[in-house]
Amino acid sequence: MSTTTLERPEHAADAAAPRSGCTRSRLRELALLPARPGLLSLAGGLPAPELIPRGAYAAALREVLAGDDGALQYGQPSEPLRERIVELMRERGVGCEPRQVLLTSGAQQALSLVAQLLLAPGGQVLMEEHVYTGLRQAVLPYRPAILTVPTDLDTGMDIDRARTLLAGGARPAFVYAIADTHNPCGVRLGREQRSGLAALARRFGVPIVEDDSYGLLHYDRGPLPALRALDPEWVIYVGTFSKIIAPALRLGWLVLPTRLVPAAGVLKEAADLECSALTQRAVARLLQEGFANHLERIRAGYRRRRNALLAALGDHFPGNIRWTHPPGGFFAWVELPRRIDGDRLCEEALAEARVAVIPGSAFAANAPAPTNHLRLSFASCAPDEIRTAVARLGRLLERRLAHG
């Protein structure tokens, strides 16, 4: 375990500086690199363009605009959309009611609202050593003490370490967890670990914020129910349409314990009043028919990409390198020999191999962190591009290992 308090930035005394000290993350820079001839990107968490249901969404928009007077107005959250979300949640093993569903501008706003709701300035947050950078950004304004636990590359978050921390008196405002499938580590939380984590939440009265942004994207038999299915009182669920329809919708949701619904609603209103009525209605229409087929189609598309990545890693990466076998989501995590600096390797990959990847250090919850990891995304490239990119990276790695 390690603990830090997020540092006050050097420019904090400057009245013009943002209060949170947030900086634009290097990850977003790399993930959103503009297309360049010959550059292949395994960097971003962007859905594959061909798996975005453009035609169906355009038709839904047209129908809504033609027939629904409320589509361009202010309004209450769309009840049909919340009902459709309740149905989707059943696929995740979660029973809930429409009134527990709060619509948000993507999962990112859901995380920010939860931080605002639960975290007092200087409070604690418990997360894994490598964490989705957006969570860090969401909690940063509160300058929290970040408590971390390691991630086991087979079973996910180290629950024993979390138990030791809590039993030792730590009282985080919440535990942040991605059970299915982890960004950045590409690992799924084991069944035992899930019940262990839910039991910890109940025993110590600490909420779990379950980020299930990738939960509906599973590629193998036997997906596990979401954590929220284990405990509706202590687990706050975060979902999004970004990965299963399109990020540009900026539409996500929270499933909240009933006691938190009113306060969260007030915070959402204060943040941006409401999500776009047009988008809500068009998405509700899209979910109404054939969405199960759409999910199967995109799962098949990402499964092919995931398989291409794993096969290429086996073919092209040197033997002393380890990587995760993601059962879902968009990412695999590569553990390099300790003497290889992942940050440097990523710069070389961009300059010499024309492959964009994200160094593991970009996801460090606390600095300084080990730098011998890479995150590879299989989402945006076609399978043959993935193979080419991994072959290029493999050759670069062989050279680095040969020359120390």
Ligand SMILES: Cc1ncc(COP(=O)(O)O)c(C=O)c1O
């Ligand atoms: C784990 C995780 N949570 C949240 C988000 C934010 O997603 P959204 O586009 O729904 O705000 C992302 C986006 O990449 C993510 O990977």
